[in-house]
Amino acid sequence: MKSYQDIKEILIAGGGMMGKNIAFVMTGNPAFRVTIYDLYPTDVEAGIRANTKQLVERGHLTEADLAERLTRIYFTTDIDDAAVAKADLVIEAVFEDMGIKRDIFAKLEARCAEDTIFCTNSSVMSPSEISAELVHRERFVGTHFWNPGHLIPLVEVVKTDATADGVAETVMEVLASAGKKPCLCKKDVPGFIANRLQHALWREAISIVEHGIADAETVDIAIKNSFGLRLPQLSALENSDMVGTQLTWNIHSYVLPHLEDSHEPSPLLKQMLDEGKLGFKSGEGFMKWTQEEIDACNADLNSYLIHMLYER
Numbered sequence: 001m002k003s004y005q006d007i008k009e010i011l012i013a014g015g016g017m018m019g020k021n022i023a024f025v026m027t028g029n030p031a032f033r034v035t036i037y038d039l040y041p042t043d044v045e046a047g048i049r050a051n052t053k054q055l056v057e058r059g060h061l062t063e064a065d066l067a068e069r070l071t072r073i074y075f076t077t078d079i080d081d082a083a084v085a086k087a088d089l090v091i092e093a094v095f096e097d098m099g100i101k102r103d104i105f106a107k108l109e110a111r112c113a114e115d116t117i118f119c120t121n122s123s124v125m126s127p128s129e130i131s132a133e134l135v136h137r138e139r140f141v142g143t144h145f146w147n148p149g150h151l152i153p154l155v156e157v158v159k160t161d162a163t164a165d166g167v168a169e170t171v172m173e174v175l176a177s178a179g180k181k182p183c184l185c186k187k188d189v190p191g192f193i194a195n196r197l198q199h200a201l202w203r204e205a206i207s208i209v210e211h212g213i214a215d216a217e218t219v220d221i222a223i224k225n226s227f228g229l230r231l232p233q234l235s236a237l238e239n240s241d242m243v244g245t246q247l248t249w250n251i252h253s254y255v256l257p258h259l260e261d262s263h264e265p266s267p268l269l270k271q272m273l274d275e276g277k278l279g280f281k282s283g284e285g286f287m288k289w290t291q292e293e294i295d296a297c298n299a300d301l302n303s304y305l306i307h308m309l310y311e312r
């Protein structure tokens with residue numbers, strides 16, 4: 001079984017939006033060389049330069065560092081390239097399609113060493129299912145990066161029903177060495193850790209709008225100006241300890257029976273879909289959006305993340 005010291009050659013399968021960012025992230029460890037394999041040619045350097053533009057402009061990444069990191073990223077469209085076969089660790093970021101993912105891992109298993117570690121970046125698909133047909137399932141693990149992958153620190157490392165403990169530990173070490181914040185998800189459950197938490201909040205937020213308790217703008221104002229503001233400093237379970245277990249128990253006894261617990265998407269979402277309210281895509285979702293507001297929302301998010309991560 002490979003340990004952290006054995007990992008030098010990283011293969012990213014799929015050089016799209018996530019694949020390019022993950023490749024850049026992995027060069028954060030100067031010992032790593034990265035190969036991106038994709039079916040189609042893609043300008044990796046242009047993609048990474050565009051994604052990291054704000055980091056360079058704000059002085060958090062020097063042009064010299066970026067140029068050096070790009071020299072350690074190699075691209076191929078040939079799955080029989082020697083760089084594919086010599087991968088110590090693979091992170092797959094191809095289309096979110098079970099058939100395509102299983103097919104690429106079958107091809108890689110036939111070409112890579114028996115102890116190469118395989119990781120999938122699937123956001124929602126079960127790593128146990130993706131790896132179901134492999135011979136060496138024990139060296140397979142989920143690595144769920146968040147978008148934008150070059151900025152969001154979290155990577156959920158998801159153990160399958162067959163992942164060897166040592167493999168998950170090695171992947172955690174590898175990710176930490178490249179500057180990420182890996183978190184171990186001990187069970188392969190839908191939504192892993194962070195999306196379960198995020199969508200518990202979204203379900204309640206949508207329910208509040210659906211039941212006329214507050215409009216969409218008000219819900220977001222309430223979140224951003226209360227617990228949302230302090231979350232990076234004081235998270236849920238720290239907060240519970242701060243107020244005390246007895247108070248948490250008392251609040252839950254009183255309020256939980258009244259919270260949304262539907263196991264179906266809200267009827268409001270269905271109504272919005274039927275009305276063509278698709279969000280940014282159509283200029284209206286819960287709120288109305290002009291193109292300028294959409295552009296500003298995207299740019300402001302990256303700017304905010306850079307501020308929180310590098311400038312506080």
Ligand SMILES: NC(=O)c1ccc[n+]([C@@H]2O[C@H](COP(=O)([O-])OP(=O)(O)OC[C@H]3O[C@@H](n4cnc5c(N)ncnc54)[C@H](O)[C@@H]3O)[C@@H](O)[C@H]2O)c1
Pocket residue numbers: 013014015016017018019037038039040092093094095096097100104121122123124144145146147
């Ligand atoms: N977009 C996100 O916000 C996000 C966040 C976390 C995880 N993910 C996951 O990451 C993965 C990739 O997402 P993305 O947004 O980068 O997609 P994308 O469409 O930008 O990129 C996918 C890339 O995979 C390549 N590809 C497809 N089939 C291939 C094959 N058989 N062999 C080699 N390359 C192949 C495509 O040519 C493309 O370049 C998905 O599993 C997705 O669920 C996405």
